[in-house]
Amino acid sequence: GNSVTQMEGPVTLSEEAFLTINCTYTATGYPSLFWYVQYPGEGLQLLLKATKADDKGSNKGFEATYRKETTSFHLEKGSVQVSDSAVYFCALTGGQAGTALIFGKGTTLSVSS
Amino acid sequence: DAGVIQSPRHEVTEMGQEVTLRCKPISGHDYLFWYRQTMMRGLELLIYFNNNVPIDDSGMPEDRFSAKMPNASFSTLKIQPSEPRDSAVYFCASSLWGSNTEAFFGQGTRLTVV
Numbered sequence: 729g730n731s732v733t734q735m736e737g738p739v740t741l742s743e744e745a746f747l748t749i750n751c752t753y754t755a756t757g758y759p760s761l762f763w764y765v766q767y768p769g770e771g772l773q774l775l776l777k778a779t780k781a782d783d784k785g786s787n788k789g790f791e792a793t794y795r796k797e798t799t800s801f802h803l804e805k806g807s808v809q810v811s812d813s814a815v816y817f818c819a820l821t822g823g824q825a826g827t828a829l830i831f832g833k834g835t836t837l838s839v840s841s
Numbered sequence: 842d843a844g845v846i847q848s849p850r851h852e853v854t855e856m857g858q859e860v861t862l863r864c865k866p867i868s869g870h871d872y873l874f875w876y877r878q879t880m881m882r883g884l885e886l887l888i889y890f891n892n893n894v895p896i897d898d899s900g901m902p903e904d905r906f907s908a909k910m911p912n913a914s915f916s917t918l919k920i921q922p923s924e925p926r927d928s929a930v931y932f933c934a935s936s937l938w939g940s941n942t943e944a945f946f947g948q949g950t951r952l953t954v955v
Contacts, residue, residue: 762943771845771932771946772884817884827872827936828897829944833883 730755734818734832741808741839749803749835751792751818759820761785761794761801762829766815775803775816808839847933847947854954859921862950865914866935874944875908875918876932884932890916891938923954 735750753759760779764772776785781796790805801818818832846865854860866873874889888898893910901908905924910916920927930951936944 769948771948772934773946774943777943827891827938828874828886828889829934830886831876831884 730759730820730830732818732820732830732832734816734835736833737836739835739837741837743810743839743841744807745839747803747805747808747812747837749816749818749837751801751803751832753799753801753818753820755799755820755822757822759822761792762819762821763790763792763801763803764817764819764831766817766834768814772817808837810839810841813837813839845933845935845945845947847931847950849950850948851951852953854923854952856924856954857922858954859919860923860927860952860954862918862931862933862952864916864918864933864947866916866933867945868914870935870937870945871913872936872938872944873910873916874934874936875916876934878930878932878949879928887918920952923952925954928953 731754733752762777763775765775766772776787778785778794781794784793792801792803815834815836817834819829821829848863871892875887877885887900888908889896890910906920908918930949932946932949934944934946936942
């Protein structure tokens with residue numbers, strides 16, 4: 729079945745450091761890919777998405793490119809801020825999974841000043 | 842729109858009691874999802890509805906769990922009887938038709954069963 733694997737955390741960085749959170753997926757068909765972010769005590773919010781191969785999603789300085797050849801959707805940011813501290817979830821939908829989002833286990837990011 | 846609204850935000854109950862979690866989706870959204878979040882298992886899809894009809898409930902862990910959507914603006918997730926291992930954060934989310942559309946999440950209900 730469809731699944732998402734993302735790097736385990738926590739990831740601890742200093743402010744202005746470069747961030748990469750790896751995400752790979754297994755899916756039949758042509759899924760859409762998402763990154764969601766969860767701040768403490770809140771629900772998940774969409775950060776960015778890509779709906780077809782080679783699409784790049786971007787938002788708030790974060791980027792991720794849908795790589796069908798490597799089945800990956802790695803999240804990157806060139807310069808993190810303390811306010812980026814949160815849990816990040818990679819997810820997919822579509823294909824065999826239908827409309828429901830299937831999530832990875834989440835990666836906790838902690839940024840210190 | 843106020844977004845997806847869940848109630849209560851926190852629930853503490855004793856083992857064996859019935860628990861009912863509530864969700865109001867965003868008006869006009871025709872998909873509604875229930876997820877459970879734990880440290881061990883992450884975010885698990887429990888069940889989802891399309892136009893008030895349950896489409897996939899394969900994630901519901903046991904018969905103690907049931908979910909209903911009597912109309913387009915309300916859904917419940919019920920646990921009866923509750924057990925300590927049901928302690929988790931339960932999220933409701935809604936979206937418009939289409940597998941590449943964004944799902945909007947409520948703030949969750951933190952359930953503690955003692």
